[in-house]
Amino acid sequence: MAVSGILRRWAPFAFAAVAFAVTAPPSLGADLSAADYRFSGPYTHENLTVFLVHGKPGLAGKPPITLQEALQRGLVRVIETGSVNQLEVENVGADAVFIQSGDIVKGGQQDRVLSVDLILPPRSGKVSIASFCVEQGRWAPRDKEDAKTFSRSATMLPSREMKIAARAPLMAANTPTPQSSTGGRRVQANDAAGSVGSSQGKVWRGVADMQEKLKRNVGVTVAAPQSASSLQLSMENEALKKTTGAYVTALAGAVDGTPDAIGFVFAINGQINSADVYGAPELFRKMWPKLLQASTIEAVAERKDGASPAAPSVDAVRAFLSAAESGKRADRQLAHGVTIETRDADKAQLLESRAGTGGGYVHRSYVLK
Template sequence: MKLFSGSVFALVAIAASVALMMLQNVFAETQRAGEYRISGPYTHENLSVFLFHGTNRSAKNLLTLEEAIAQHKVVVYETRNVNELAIENVSDEDVFIESGDIVKGGAQDRTLKDDLILPTKSGRVNINSFCVEHGRWSARGTEPVSTFGSATEALATKKLKMAVKMKGDQREVWEQVAAAQASMSSSLRSDVRAAASPTSYAMTMQAPAVQKSIDGYLRELKGIVDGNSDVIGYAFAIDGQVNSADVYVSHELFAKLWPKLLRASAVEAVSEYQSGKKFEPANVAALKTALADADSAKGFARQLTDRTNVLVKETPRNILFETRDRAQGDAWIHRNYMTK
């Protein structure tokens, strides 16, 4: 009986050891994936959204550019240089600027090239930009020409994001803006260019026909984050193909960005919508494969400002931009994955 008990004990110990090793392997995999789990997909029409759940990496509050401009805590200045603006944080809170944010006004609307952390009382800081309104070089209506009045919109096609973020080519940015407008007009069978400024990408995003076209997506998908205080990011797929993913340092930052992120994703989905098109829905396994591929690449780092570094990892199929805060020991605050 003692021998039997000892054998059972040994088997239990071995099983427990194996289980512990498996748990450690799972935990290690989670660590490599950025300490998050993925839920979804949540789908409407041709757009599928996945949510990233994880722990907050920082309790520090970051204002978004949209809210900082609205609260008059940040001023974005026109410099008369198409590819460079000046920005100043006049508040006591740090501000997170996301690549692809569109500032509306000035001599022409611009999109901002890089993620940046703008520190408190920053003074004027130069920031790389691209024109997303070809042709205008004067005041528009009653908008001030020396500053920019809002940042409510963001770039909404992957090709346009890549032209800004990776290629850094103004001519291609203009071409992709025109292509995005043409694609949306074709999809909606309506000219979505604004009469006040036909080349303005921001005004196209705000066109009534565009807003109406994304209403269903917003109604069905905006609430999926409600009651989930651990959601720190999302990914989306269009027509069953993984498009991109964004993971942030905290739930608070993600929650503030979520409406703008979802609007941009919905606009891209509408621009690619084809009635009756059949496709296999995207799944978590396909998303994880894309993330792991990007994570596996060797990266190169660039210092953007005294406060911000970016690590870029690229493979033939995927790319990762990881924004890091030098004031927090180079801890990452935003991971942006895109498939090619």
């Protein structure tokens, strides 16, 4: 039962209106319970372990297409606004488009990561969406790219710590923080923990930390000459691709012959890291290559000398998901009827997105804190 409700303009996250409600943890709906999932695996390569999640789909009807698909087909526009922490997206096609928290878009004045799930209906018009910079310093066109738009979204955040930082303002019930201006850019002021400014600083530090770890474990500098601070360009490094290729070859086929797989859980060095579950098996399969790539990059970054620890048990995987589902709940209403439900527990977080009133879930993202 809701004990408080606030409807406010939350400028840093560029939502036209955000409804915030804190509730005591009620019994979860039938479609939001780790007890209902089945698991297959573990599938392991070196220090990366994957479990597939099987269960009842939560999304009726035709699933949305992914942001990557839509950009490749010219069906969506991702538009620069001049603010580091805000972009605009517009679906100009006839299919709904799913944007996932953690999707990286390449181009514009700086590469960005989109920090919330969003489901854009056909011909949506321009919709504001929260973002964080994953390329510190550049604020001009790069090579032949268009500085006003973003051309690709082929990668995702490859770091648990950066995922937590990017979603921190959404998980917190903070008041808006003021914007400051630097060199024509509007950047959220670095304020309290959980603020947009604090989170942006953590994302930048996460990029630098990831680049240093990859340099150590790949054996070459992954920072690109065109923009040394770009996470996107680092993930395109050829030596890194060669290193992660063995992981991808070993694990990509795990989804073959499993038409009821709706998501996955992964562990690195024997420790559970994150999970993504989708409302439709078709949507999971479309996202799988991108999810696996991000997981393999993180595994390479965290690789240690010596034998890898044993894979976690299925019971440990289920306990992780259940812990996230038991956290304190908050609901927020986004554009076009999208509902974001967050659950924040001591050791895990859950972010769930739903489309339409009473609609089934589209995506659930679980992260170990």
